[in-house]
Amino acid sequence: MAESNEITLTIDGHEVSVRKGTTLLQAAQEIGTSVPHYCYHPGMSSPAMCRLCLVEVEGAPKPMPSCVTQAQDGQVVHTESELALDMRRGVLEFYLVNHPLDCPICDQSGECKLQDYVHEEGREHGRSREPKRVFGRDDFGGDVLFYGDRCVMCTRCVRFMNEVEQDSRLTVVERGNRSIIDTFFEEGLEGTYWHGNIVDICPVGALVSKDFLHKARAWDLDHTDSVCPSCSQGCNVSLHTRDNLVQRIKPRENLAVNGWWMCDYGRMNYEWINAGHRLEAPLVRADGDTRAMGWKEALKALLERAPTAAAHGVKAVASPHASNEDLAAFQALVRDLGGEDVLYRLRVVENERPLKGFPNLARRRELAPNADGAELLGMTRVGDDDASGGLDEVADHDGLILVLGDDLDDQGEEFGRNAACYIHLGAHGGTAPANAHFLLPVTTFAEQEGTFTNRDGRVQRFWPSMETAGAARPPWFVLGVLLAERTGAPAARSAAESFAQLSSRVDAFAGLTYEGLGARGAVVNETVSLTGGS
Amino acid sequence: MAYPYVSDQEVRVLSTHFGDPSHRRVDTYVERGGYEALKKALEVGPQGVIDVVKDSGLRGRGGAGFPAGVKWSFMPKDSGKPHYLLCNADESEPGTFKDRELLRWDPHQLLEGCLIAAYAIGAEQVYIYCRGEFFETTQILAKALEDAYEKGYVGEDVMGSGSTIHVTVHVGAGAYICGEETGLMNSLEGKRGQPRVKPPFPAAVGAFGMPSTVNNVETLSAVPHIVKNGADWYRQWGTEKSPGTKLFCVSGHVERPGNYELPLGFPLMKLIEEVCGGMKDGRALKSVIPGGSSVPLLNAEECAACNLDYEGVQEAGSMLGCASVIVMDETTDIVKQVRRMVSFYAHESCGQCTPCREGTAWMTKILQRIEDGRGTEEDLDTLLSMSRQMTGTTICVLSDSAAAPVVSSIEKFRDEYLALIRRGERVGAA
Numbered sequence: 001m002a003e004s005n006e007i008t009l010t011i012d013g014h015e016v017s018v019r020k021g022t023t024l025l026q027a028a029q030e031i032g033t034s035v036p037h038y039c040y041h042p043g044m045s046s047p048a049m050c051r052l053c054l055v056e057v058e059g060a061p062k063p064m065p066s067c068v069t070q071a072q073d074g075q076v077v078h079t080e081s082e083l084a085l086d087m088r089r090g091v092l093e094f095y096l097v098n099h100p101l102d103c104p105i106c107d108q109s110g111e112c113k114l115q116d117y118v119h120e121e122g123r124e125h126g127r128s129r130e131p132k133r134v135f136g137r138d139d140f141g142g143d144v145l146f147y148g149d150r151c152v153m154c155t156r157c158v159r160f161m162n163e164v165e166q167d168s169r170l171t172v173v174e175r176g177n178r179s180i181i182d183t184f185f186e187e188g189l190e191g192t193y194w195h196g197n198i199v200d201i202c203p204v205g206a207l208v209s210k211d212f213l214h215k216a217r218a219w220d221l222d223h224t225d226s227v228c229p230s231c232s233q234g235c236n237v238s239l240h241t242r243d244n245l246v247q248r249i250k251p252r253e254n255l256a257v258n259g260w261w262m263c264d265y266g267r268m269n270y271e272w273i274n275a276g277h278r279l280e281a282p283l284v285r286a287d288g289d290t291r292a293m294g295w296k297e298a299l300k301a302l303l304e305r306a307p308t309a310a311a312h313g314v315k316a317v318a319s320p321h322a323s324n325e326d327l328a329a330f331q332a333l334v335r336d337l338g339g340e341d342v343l344y345r346l347r348v349v350e351n352e353r354p355l356k357g358f359p360n361l362a363r364r365r366e367l368a369p370n371a372d373g374a375e376l377l378g379m380t381r382v383g384d385d386d387a388s389g390g391l392d393e394v395a396d397h398d399g400l401i402l403v404l405g406d407d408l409d410d411q412g413e414e415f416g417r418n419a420a421c422y423i424h425l426g427a428h429g430g431t432a433p434a435n436a437h438f439l440l441p442v443t444t445f446a447e448q449e450g451t452f453t454n455r456d457g458r459v460q461r462f463w464p465s466m467e468t469a470g471a472a473r474p475p476w477f478v479l480g481v482l483l484a485e486r487t488g489a490p491a492a493r494s495a496a497e498s499f500a501q502l503s504s505r506v507d508a509f510a511g512l513t514y515e516g517l518g519a520r521g522a523v524v525n526e527t528v529s530l531t532g533g534s
Numbered sequence: 535m536a537y538p539y540v541s542d543q544e545v546r547v548l549s550t551h552f553g554d555p556s557h558r559r560v561d562t563y564v565e566r567g568g569y570e571a572l573k574k575a576l577e578v579g580p581q582g583v584i585d586v587v588k589d590s591g592l593r594g595r596g597g598a599g600f601p602a603g604v605k606w607s608f609m610p611k612d613s614g615k616p617h618y619l620l621c622n623a624d625e626s627e628p629g630t631f632k633d634r635e636l637l638r639w640d641p642h643q644l645l646e647g648c649l650i651a652a653y654a655i656g657a658e659q660v661y662i663y664c665r666g667e668f669f670e671t672t673q674i675l676a677k678a679l680e681d682a683y684e685k686g687y688v689g690e691d692v693m694g695s696g697s698t699i700h701v702t703v704h705v706g707a708g709a710y711i712c713g714e715e716t717g718l719m720n721s722l723e724g725k726r727g728q729p730r731v732k733p734p735f736p737a738a739v740g741a742f743g744m745p746s747t748v749n750n751v752e753t754l755s756a757v758p759h760i761v762k763n764g765a766d767w768y769r770q771w772g773t774e775k776s777p778g779t780k781l782f783c784v785s786g787h788v789e790r791p792g793n794y795e796l797p798l799g800f801p802l803m804k805l806i807e808e809v810c811g812g813m814k815d816g817r818a819l820k821s822v823i824p825g826g827s828s829v830p831l832l833n834a835e836e837c838a839a840c841n842l843d844y845e846g847v848q849e850a851g852s853m854l855g856c857a858s859v860i861v862m863d864e865t866t867d868i869v870k871q872v873r874r875m876v877s878f879y880a881h882e883s884c885g886q887c888t889p890c891r892e893g894t895a896w897m898t899k900i901l902q903r904i905e906d907g908r909g910t911e912e913d914l915d916t917l918l919s920m921s922r923q924m925t926g927t928t929i930c931v932l933s934d935s936a937a938a939p940v941v942s943s944i945e946k947f948r949d950e951y952l953a954l955i956r957r958g959e960r961v962g963a964a
Contacts, residue, residue, distance in 0.1 A: 047731070047886065048731045048929065049886040049887050049888070049929065050887075050888055051887050051888050051889055051927055051928060052888070054927060061926070062926035062927070063926065063927060065731070068731055086922075086923070087923060087927055090889065090919075090920070090922075090923030090924075090927070091888050091889060091923070091927075093923075094888050094889055094891075094892035094893055094896070094923075095888060095892065097892050097895075097896045098892065127912075127916050128896060129903075130896065130899040130900065130903070131899075133895075152888070153885065153886075153888070153891065172726065172885070174885070175709075175711075175882075175883065175884050175885045176880055176881060176882070176883035176884070176885045176891060176894065176895065177880070177883070177885065177891045177892055177894070177895040178885070179885035179891065
């Protein structure tokens with residue numbers, strides 16, 4: 001950056017150097033000062049209409065909207081001066097003149113910017129004695145309910161649909177304080193693919209999710225950083241849980257992947273994580289009888305039976321929903337038992353659903369989070385685009401069959417019947433898994449930590465957000481223990497150690513460290529092409 | 535003809551032909567020396583036009599009073615982009631009715647001004663944005679434009695000069711805020727009529743994202759006279775800083791309300807007493823709003839010393855605005871008048887900025903309550919502090935305009951508010 005592009009200004013007594021073109025609001029963020037705002041959002045244009053971000057600039061005749069005012073060299077700015085505070089207090093009072101103050105029944109309560117700002121610096125008592133304007137509610141279609149009376153008219157939702165999704169479904173109708181957000185005639189948000197984001201960016205409780213409506217109070221939710229498991233894009237998300245159930249998924253900012261956004265498909269595809277029918281103990285089938293066992297006992301029996309069966313050949317099937325660590329540990333065990341190829345099946349749909357206003361962001365065609373990881377490990381994709389078929393040779397195999405994560409929903413009762421030993425690691429049971437000699441309960445991505453590799457080769461971490469079901473354990477752990485028992489080498493005791501084993505063994509991952517991935521991920525040093533994609 | 539009322543004190547430059555329908559005809563206009571200024575402008579070149587208008591000191595007649603020639607000189611040279619001239623004929627300020635008359639009686643005077651200005655700023659396209667309610671006026675203007683096209687004053691090769699200037703009459707839908715220049719541009723582009731954040735200013739990014747200049751009807755109507763007769767000729771009227779003549783729209787409690795063209799600097803009381811024939815039925819003066827509803831009220835004492843030029847009215851404690859003089863006598867209920875004005879602003883607020891959207895509506899409710907006899911003295915403090923938070927805090931000045939009469943009326947006529955609040959006494963209530 002050329003030196004002439006740097007300017008220095010003073011904000012609240014602190015000197016700060018920023019690039020030319022930086023707004024006062026952004027410059028203030030550089031020194032950790034957050035100027036209250038509604039209409040400004042970093043991912044959209046700034047209409048400068050909420051007037052909450054007004055700051056005092058020495059020499060300026062009027063308070064300036066910091067979201068659009070570009071910083072000038074030598075400028076002296078006050079965000080906390082008497083004038084600035086007075087203006088903000090005024091604007092906040094104006095907001096409350098018609099606001100219903102229905103926080104006790106509002107979904108946004110606890111994460112509402114109107115609540116926050118008024119608590120921080122609003123007036124103690126409002127002065128309005130007048131009857132309030134009433135708009136009522138409206139169903140905007142899709143997952144969105146509109147509570148007009150709570151709206152602060154920041155128009156973020158309108159701008160998101162216009163500028164980011166680029167499917168203009170919302171507008172402001174009427175004017176003055178009769179202004180209200182509305183849909184066009186009978187057309188609502190149905191048929192749009194990213195509208196859930198308008199609920200996220202609504203700073204108040206005007207736009208709420210029907211799916212989440214009255215499900216949980218914001219302060220009762222635990223937030224866990226995660227990666228969306230619904231497609232190969234790998235949007236950074238946060239799982240919001242309560243009572244060991246995922247209540248909703250929210251996008252998490254990562255400018256390299258998804259900005260501030262996530263698609264509605266990924267957002268709504270979480271009920272399976274909460275599904276109750278889980279495998280909770282290792283099930284071992286012998287002599288026509290299936291018995292629940294402790295891990296130690298089960299693994300001991302497995303280690304006795306598997307090598308003999310492996311002598312007749314090893315067939316292995318993994319899932320692109322498993323983490324890099326799980327897949328790598330699986331592959332390592334398969335190879336140790338004398339196997340080579342690991343198959344995986346991937347659901348690929350016809351259409352991508354791009355978000356037009358953000359580069360390289362789409363609900364991808366490949367509906368699994370880690371197909372890229374499987375490819376980088378050299379696994380082989382089989383079957384059709386609906387993730388079925390391709391396992392004929394496995395189903396009838398008379399040696400050792402190992403399955404990780406694939407529920408084999410398309411496979412019949414005959415799957416694995418001929419196998420000398422069939423080992424299945426899964427979270428759920430099913431018709432085919434029921435034939436397994438060793439049905440081992442493992443965790444879902446929401447119950448363990450690990451990494452996924454997205455379609456662009458970005459390795460991203462996710463963290464455990466739920467308690468595990470029964471005796472389920474992470475696959476990398478179970479598989480690592482089995483391998484250690486056979487080889488005598490130490491088993492990984494954490495996902496980090498498991499990742500370290502992976503990165504030392506697989507070239508594509510060389511140089512990456514688990515800690516170094518941080519919360520934003522890092523890109524592998526090899527590229528592979530997935531079946532789908534544009 | 536006695537266009538509704540005339541006075542021998544008037545200096546009729548722009549309004550010479552008010553009341554004469556024959557002047558709308560292009561032939562009559564040309565016979566009387568019309569389009570000579572355009573010919574002269576084409577001879578002296580754009581910079582020559584800008585210079586003479588600058589020297590004349592002509593100030594924008596839309597309300598802000600910014601020097602027109604200076605505004606034109608802000609237009610970029612060699613930008614490589616199309617330039618636009620926008621004529622603001624969205625006359626909506628309560629109390630103002632001069633542009634309508636200029637359009638109605640002398641449409642060619644405006645067209646000639648538009649052509650000269652467009653030539654000066656290098657615009658090949660002029661949009662005349664007419665207020666939606668101007669049905670008759672728009673028809674007259676459209677006919678005049680048709681004639682001017684036919685005669686070769688407008689279009690390709692204007693008067694054989696090789697310059698192209700097209701003019702389009704665009705009719706708005708009748709929103710006050712579309713008279714704000716950036717609101718006008720949005721409306722013209724087919725968007726919601728909402729003011730834009732400045733900067734960027736219109737000269738840089740205006741209509742359709744191109745360099746644009748917005749001028750009021752009266753400003754542009756004065757241009758042919760200045761170009762034709764010179765800056766010194768124009769400066770024979772008015773004051774040093776406010777040269778020339780101005781149309782004053784006088785309404786309210788005077789014997790002869792109407793449009794009067796007077797030199798700037800004309801004394802307000804002389805306007806009321808002599809030009810307008812004095813107060814209605816000889817009643818006493820209470821207050822004058824000198825520049826349209828957006829400016830502070832003057833009380834009788836302030837009126838006595840007020841000269842009607844930009845500086846003079848400011849000294850008296852208000853603004854000349856678009857010189858719409860609303861005269862109110864002793865029977866006027868100030869609270870009701872202010873409530874009526876504020877409710878206008880609440881109705882016309884575009885609703886973007888919070889202080890305006892919420893403030894104007896809230897103010898209306900408070901004032902209505904006071905008017906209904908249910909006010910408290912704290913309400914006055916609330917109104918004043920709201921006014922402070924509505925002034926200088928928004929994208930445009932609509933909320934400032936709503937606050938101005940509230941503040942000035944509470945300062946100058948507090949007794950009237952208190953009489954109503956404490957004793958339920960209303961002025962003018964029989």
